[in-house]
Each structure stands twice: as C-alpha cells, then as structure tokens.
Amino acid sequence: MAKRYILALDQGTTSTRAMLVDAAGCVAGMAQREFAQIYPQPGWVEHDPREILASVLVTVTELLTRSQVELRELAGIGITNQRETTVVWDRRSGQPVHNAIVWQSRQSMAICERLRADGGEAIVRAKTGLLVDAYFSASKIRWILDHVAGAQARAERGELLFGTIESWLVWNLSGGRLHVTDASNAARTLLYDIHRREWDDELLRLFGVPRAMLPAVRGCSEHYGDTDPARFLGAAVPIGGLAGDQQAALFGQACFEPGMAKNTYGTGCFMLMHTGTQAVPSRRGLLTTIAWDIGGRVEYALEGSIFVAGAVVQWLRDGLRMLECAADSQVLAESVACTDGVYLVPAFVGLGAPYWRSEVRGAMFGLTRGTRREHLVRAALEAMAYQSRDVLAAMEADAGIPLKELRCDGGAIGNDFIAQFQSDLLDVPLLRPRVQETTALGAAYLAALALGFWESRGQLARLWQVERRFEPRMPAPERERLYRGWQAAVQAACAFTPS
Ligand SMILES: Nc1ncnc2c1ncn2[C@@H]1O[C@H](COP(=O)(O)OP(=O)(O)O)[C@@H](O)[C@H]1O
C-alpha cells in the first residue's frame, strides 16, 4: 500500500493534536484532545505523563478511524511538544516517579534563587543562551530529585531517566528502546551547551543532575527508529522528526532566513526570530536558542517567551465564568470601542520575557464603576498584544533587524480582534497563514525531509500561503498613548508586594 501521509503529533500544554499531512502539504485530517491541568498549589502546574501518552494514542486512533486511513499508509511520524516540561521515570518499570512539572510551574523557584545568589547566572547564560529561571527543565529535575525519596541515588545508578515530553513519548512509543531528545529541546534544559552542542559537565554539577539520566541528543530531522507494534497500535512506523513546538512552528511558518519571525498565540505567546547560523546573544531579556539541527547544521533563533496569553481567556471562561467559550471573547471585545482605560497584567505565574520576574502576580488597573465585562475581556485580549510588543522591541534591538512582517499562528490568533490590535500596536503587517496548525506542520515537514517524503526546504517555503493579512491602521499617537498605559501597568504590578 502506498505511503501517502506523514503523521504529526503535537503534544501541547493544554491539548494533544494528531494531524495527517499529505504529499501536497495539505492537512488531510486532525484530531484533538484536552487533558487535565493539575494545580497542586498556587503557581504550580503539573501534568500526568501517563495521561499525556494516552491522549496521544487516543487522538491517533480517532484520527485514523475518522479519516479512514490505515497505519500502513503512514510514511512516518514527526513529534513536537510543549518544551521544558519535565518527566522523570523509572527505566525498568517505565513509570514516572512524579507528575510532569510543566514549563509554567514556579515550584522550583527557590532552587533558582539559590543558584543566582551563588553566582551561577553568568555560566548558564554563556553556555545555554538562557537564564536561571524555573521555566527551564534543570531546576525541575532538581526539584523532583529532592522531593522523591531515594531519587538522587537511583538517578546516579542510572535507574531513573529524564526527558522532556518528546523524549517521554519516543521512549514509550518505541517500547523503551529509544531514550533520545533533539537539539531544539535539549537547548531548553539549562544543561546543554548550545555552542559546543553537548551536555555540559559544569552545568550538570551546578544542578546536581547525574549524566546517567540524560537522553542522547540527536538532530531534528532523522530516522531515530520505529514505533514498537506492541506499544503503538500494532504497527512499526518510522519516527523521523523531533522538535520543540515553538521551533517547529518557526519551521512550519517557513521562517528559514535571518530576520524572519513568527509569534505563536497559544497558552503562552512565543515570538521567535531566525538568526541564521549565528547564536545572537541578548542584552534585553530574550533567549538565544537552537532553532533546529538538520544534518549537523545548526541554525539559531532569538526568542521572547510570554507565560500567559491564551491562558487568560481560559481563566475568563473557567475561573471567572465570564465566557461560554473562547471565541465569545472576540464578540465581547469588539462590542466596546476601547477598554475605557482598563489594563490587565496577566502575570499569573510571574512575568517572562523581557522582565523575568517570577514573583510578580497578575493585576488589573483603571477600574471604575462603569467597567463592564466587555472591558475586562477586551483588556485581557489586548494584554497578549502588549506583551508581544514588549518582546518585539527587545528583539529588534538585539538582532539589529527591524521586523518587516510577523507571521502568526496558535489557537488565539484565530480571533480577528487580537490579530488586528496586534498589527496596530506593533505597526507591522501580521500574516495569518492558510494552515494555522504550523506547529504540527513543522513536525511533519521535519519528518518528511528525513524520510524522503519531501526533498527540500524550498518546496516547503512554496507551500506556505497567507489566509489573511492584517495591516496596521491605528494612528501613531493613539498607539503610543495606549502602550504607555501598559508600561505603567506593568511597573505598578511589579511594585506590588503582598505582605
Ligand atoms: N477565539 C479565541 N480567542 C481568544 N483566545 C482563544 C481563542 N481560541 C482559543 N484561544 C486560546 O488559545 C489557547 C489554545 O491555543 P493552542 O494553540 O491550542 O494552545 P497550546 O498549544 O498552548 O495548548 C487557549 O489558551 C485558548 O484560551
């Protein structure tokens, strides 16, 4: 039977998606499933790794059944994942020793504070392009080793394994034969030297992480091995692509040239600018990261990571019960001409780029007796755009390249209000592609290139098409006035310290 599709698995923060991509680069089917978010304490976020694995198998089964595609028609699998989220499991039983600690979680903040106080920041920055923050995997591993009885000794004996989500999935889908990660995910751990491209002993010592736990680091587009029929729906399918979801989206958006950038509006917001084969250091609170390693050639990106974007809409829906569904937020926001001076700083888990203030919490400003639900909802949506402007200002200055246009994707950018307001606030055109599942598409592309399903990146760049282009239309004085208000709101939120 002909191999007609690549299967992309996009394991995100709030849901798992499985997508079929055909030889013309068209999406031939998709299935999605949400899974539980576990909040053991304020500021902590965990997932059950077994539930994540189950969500993958269920979405694939549903997708194949609905699309009437047989496993034999799959040329291969590309996997992309929420990054940094940390799983530690027992090599023999395959069982996690703790819930996965999610990238958003602040539970390892104290570990980072100690490390910063001991002067660890400079080494980390130089080798990893990141900074010491609970966002990245290393302090989460440390937390698990500290809180699970006997874990440190077991890890040193090689009995426990660490992996980010792609690593956990590949381990399971391959029946425990492959313990691997890829360079784009390794680059988010704080343990990987992005210049020398290897796990770094000094960093491992700094966090007390035994080398025996770590997966082998591979490229982003290669044949890693096959799924184990006993663990993957009875079939041996080649796994050909691995990448962190934000890097996969950069690839799926065909941002292959220095200066090209995309912003993904999902749970958080992640703006990445391709910087070529140069790792450009940031002096303004951005991250330097590996975009991908293909055939041993590494390309880099500058990244601004915003922790809460679409998540604020979930909070309005589930926490405050102000919305029936996320899409209602557009209708409500557009029903008022402005927020009437209301600003919402959604620092629910602190502020990420470019501020990196873990201890700050969310705040609302400018409330009056006339403030209505519509104003709050609009302020919540506008906050995504304001945070992205903070990041873009830093990015243009660090890269020395003014942005010509911004490619966008992610669940929240289907909201036309956000897209238009973002273009207005950045004063650049925002391009929404026809296939908005660019993360899954990127993973499919990476696998397709490795497995000979497609030949070249040029072919992929030609497949990219605009669905809608949002042009800036807000007068400059209005834009700057609104932005000054946001800056004042952020400053005030940062100044607030509860006793
Ligand atoms: N129409 C909408 N308007 C605003 N936000 C939305 C809309 N649709 C989805 N979202 C938000 O987008 C996020 C989901 O996007 P997605 O790209 O699936 O995220 P992730 O990959 O982080 O799980 C959710 O936080 C949701 O609240």
Ligand SMILES: O=P(O)(O)OC[C@H](O)CO
């Ligand atoms: O799963 P997403 O889309 O929320 O992305 C999460 C990021 O990879 C975290 O760094």
